[in-house]
Amino acid sequence: MRTTNDLCDRLRQAIVSGEFQPNERLVEADLAVRFGAGRTAIRAALAVLDQEGLIVREPHRGARVRLISAREALEIEQVRNALERLLARSAAHRATSSDVADLRAILATMHERLRDADTLGYMQLNAQLHRRIWRISDNQVAFKMLVTLKSQSIRSQYGTILRPGRPEQSLREHEAIAAAIAAHDSDACDAAMAEHLGHVLETLQWAIDSQERERPWAALRESVLRTQP
Amino acid sequence: MRTTNDLCDRLRQAIVSGEFQPNERLVEADLAVRFGAGRTAIRAALAVLDQEGLIVREPHRGARVRLISAREALEIEQVRNALERLLARSAAHRATSSDVADLRAILATMHERLRDADTLGYMQLNAQLHRRIWRISDNQVAFKMLVTLKSQSIRSQYGTILRPGRPEQSLREHEAIAAAIAAHDSDACDAAMAEHLGHVLETLQWAIDSQERERPWAALRESVLRTQP
DNA sequence: AGGGGCTAGATTGTTCACAACATTGTCGCT
DNA sequence: AGCGACAATGTTGTGAACAATCTAGCCCCT
Incomplete structure (x- = not known):
């Protein structure tokens, strides 16, 4: 076994x-x-x-x-949105001072990576920050779901960081989330996470659109496949 | 296969x-x-x-x-809460008139079952109504997750309907959800579903508490098992 | 040339036998 | 009696062989 x-x-x-x-x-x-x-x-x-x-x-x-379709990638992102909001809320409730310190440390390193234009490193820290929040909230069921969702959607998410100005905005959003957790303000944390993931969703939509602008046949092929599964 | x-x-x-x-x-x-x-x-x-x-x-x-612990049952219910709110929002957006007619029909039958004190039949229709809403929202990813969550938690949910006055309140909440869907009001639908599932969560907590009042050893056994998994 | 059927190869699905491992009961020793 | 080593039993894990099925290439017929 x-x-x-x-x-x-x-x-x-x-x-x-x-x-x-x-x-x-x-x-x-x-x-x-x-x-x-x-x-x-x-x-x-x-x-x-x-x-x-x-x-x-x-x-x-x-x-x-399995090839994750654009539509499915959006569905996954929506579900992630709902679950991360739940966990953010719970994290703001439960966070200890050492939790907050960890979040701050990760954010500091993210600043460095952004300054050095180390996009890949930034993305990894991004994921790490989210996972740290998941751990704080301590909801095993939602945690497992998010892990499997992540593995399904990892391929779709490569394009999202490429949008101009997105990393800087993303970092600000993460700082708002961390601040809400530090203040133990569940409502604010929920709102900050919703704001953040709403933008991620928009950016994903943008990435999909620009990808289809480059390869218009992809959308056609997909719609054909959908009608005769 | x-x-x-x-x-x-x-x-x-x-x-x-x-x-x-x-x-x-x-x-x-x-x-x-x-x-x-x-x-x-x-x-x-x-x-x-x-x-x-x-x-x-x-x-x-x-x-x-697998024995689902009380704590895990609560986690599952929270996740269900988050996902159902997402789907309710989407359903209010997408519902057609035939969708709304189906919901109304199910609600009417629920009224009958409640009048006849047919608790089991009421519970089945309850589940059917929720599944119908899932279908309207048309999010396959969330749908599958909710189905597996349901199969995990089905045992814990037997107690929740036994609370005095709960079925009547539950029906009113379902009607509010259906009304919001019919009005294509996503925000109201989200709120109505949150309200409903918040009460379900409370009722589940109540059922767990009253169960442990009857069998106080259960909580002890569980805490022992948790320390040495 | 082109299409339909057919055989051969490749790949999956299933069965079986056996090895690896955990649990339980027994025996001998103190 | 109590305790530890050890065999006995039951159960799972794994590999090899076989059957069922799909795919591709080929031939033959029109």
Whole structure:
């Protein structure tokens, strides 16, 4: 079982890190030799990843990396919005002084990364800040959901940071959230998180639109696929 | 694969309907003969149910029905709260006149069940009304999450309807939600759903408290289990 | 040339046997 | 009696072989 879980994590990692392309076929035998495991273990891992929504399995036709549509990415972001607001509210209630200190430290490092134009580093810290808030709020159920949502949507979110001026605005929003948590003001924290994720949603929409402006066929193909699933 | 999925549903049904008690061991071989399937298929189904959080699996020690703690039931209800508000908002935006007619029809039948003191029938219609709203809002991601949440928490929710006067209040709240949807007023719908589920949360807390008043050892046992997981 | 059927290869789904591991009961020792 | 080592049993984890199914290439016929 430890092997299965371990294998599951490695496969997930390989998928979210882009090692396997969307719609790429995942042949069980190949994966078995690649990860040095039996086909049975691969099969169990695929079952889990299917349930998580990271891959699709069709009977007798194997598993493929699931392609998250633009529409689904928006749905995911909306759900994330709702859950993060819940957790932000709870975090403002429960945060200890050491929690607040951690948040401040992360924000300080984010400032540095932004100053050095280290976009990738900034994004990682961004994710880290959110996860820290999740931990403060201490809602295991919502936490797990957010983790799986994140792994599903990670690919869509690459474009969102590219919008001009977005990182600076994002940092200000994060500081407002942290301030509300430090002040133990649940309502303000909820509002700040809603504001922040509302902008993220807008930016995601913008990224999708600009992507489709470059590749107009993508929208067409998608609409065709939707009518005959 | 169709067998696996089918099996999965049957097992899930058996668990949520209480055919297997919480913490009861689920021996793969026994399940195999019970459902007339191979052990491999059972194993795949167990993997899915584990991922869903309906059972727990420990290495070399098999699977058991997961016991949802009071605390987790509250967490689940909070998450449900957040997601249903999101969907209510969206439903108010998108509802067609036929959607509204369906909601009104369900509400009318709920009135009847309440008049006939048919509590079980009322609860079923209650769930049906909520699911109908989920369908209107058309957010697949949130929909799936709510379905799995429901299957996890179904056992805890039996007590909530027993509170004196609760059904009548519940019905009024549902009518307010439906009215907001009919008026396409997203903010009002969000607020009405928040109000409703806030009361559900309170009632759940009340049910847990009164349950622990009857069986004070339950809280003790749980706190012991929590310190040494 | 083009389409329909057919065989061969590849891939998944399933069964079975066995190894690995946890639990329980037993035996011998103090 | 109490305690620890140890075999006995039950159960899960894994690999290999086989059956079912899909896919692609080929041939034949029109």
